[in-house]
Amino acid sequence: MSHISIITDLKEILVGGAAIVTASVAIFGLKTWNRELRGKANFEVARGLIRATYKLRDDIASCRSPLVTGQEFPADYYDPQEENSHEKKALGWAHVYKNRWKPVWSSLQEFDAQTLEAEALWGHEVKLKTDKLRHCVNTLNVSIEEVISDKASGGRNFESDRKFGIRMRNNTAAHGSDDNNSLSTQISDAITGIEDLIRPHLERS
Secondary structure (H helix, E strand, O other), X not given: OOHHHHHHHHHHHHHHHHXXXXXXXXXXHHHHHHHHHHHHHHHXXXXXXXXXXXXXXXXXXXXXXXXXXXXXXXXXXOOOOOOOOHHHHHHHHHHHXXXXXXXXXXXXXXXXHHHHHHHHHHOOHHHHHHHXXXXXXXXXXXXXXXXXXXXXXXXXXXXXXXXXXXXHHHHHOOOOOOOOOHHHHHHHHHHHHHHHHHHHHHHOO
16 A cells, blocks of 8 residues: 555545544534523523512502501591491502502513413423412402401401401411411412522523
8 A cells, every 4th residue: 555545544544533523522512502592591590480479479568568557448448427337448458459469460460471471381380380379469458348348347247257357357467487387388388489489490591
């Protein structure tokens, strides 16, 4: 075999080897890029969901604040000449909670949107976790309606079932740090469940 043939064969081997190496590097780079892209998507979705969760938590706490100021009632709510009727009291409290509920509703919509994005990436477990917090929001909404209805009845609704009345009032008004409040505990547990689900996606990114 001539030197020229040997050199030609060697050149072909080197070129072929270089092509294999190039292809391997390209595949490795593509996989790395895909992992980085997926990791970034997980991080962004996780961050969006946890922000929405905390915003909803804070707006729920504001809605449930036991401190109700006179400025929250309609301008004509207080009339020094006459005592408010049951209907007027109910309308006044409905006004208070209508305004308190607006931020909760807005935050809930964002929370639901973020939940859908997370569910698309991580599966149905996300909805199982977020539904617990959504259930707490629904419980609060129903409790507010019951409290307003009791105002309209002059307190007769809760007189017939005092335990129910206490539960509705506790659901509607509570300090966020009250560990003895059932709804507060449910809200805290629901948020912890979402945090546990999200934390690994934030730590790996």
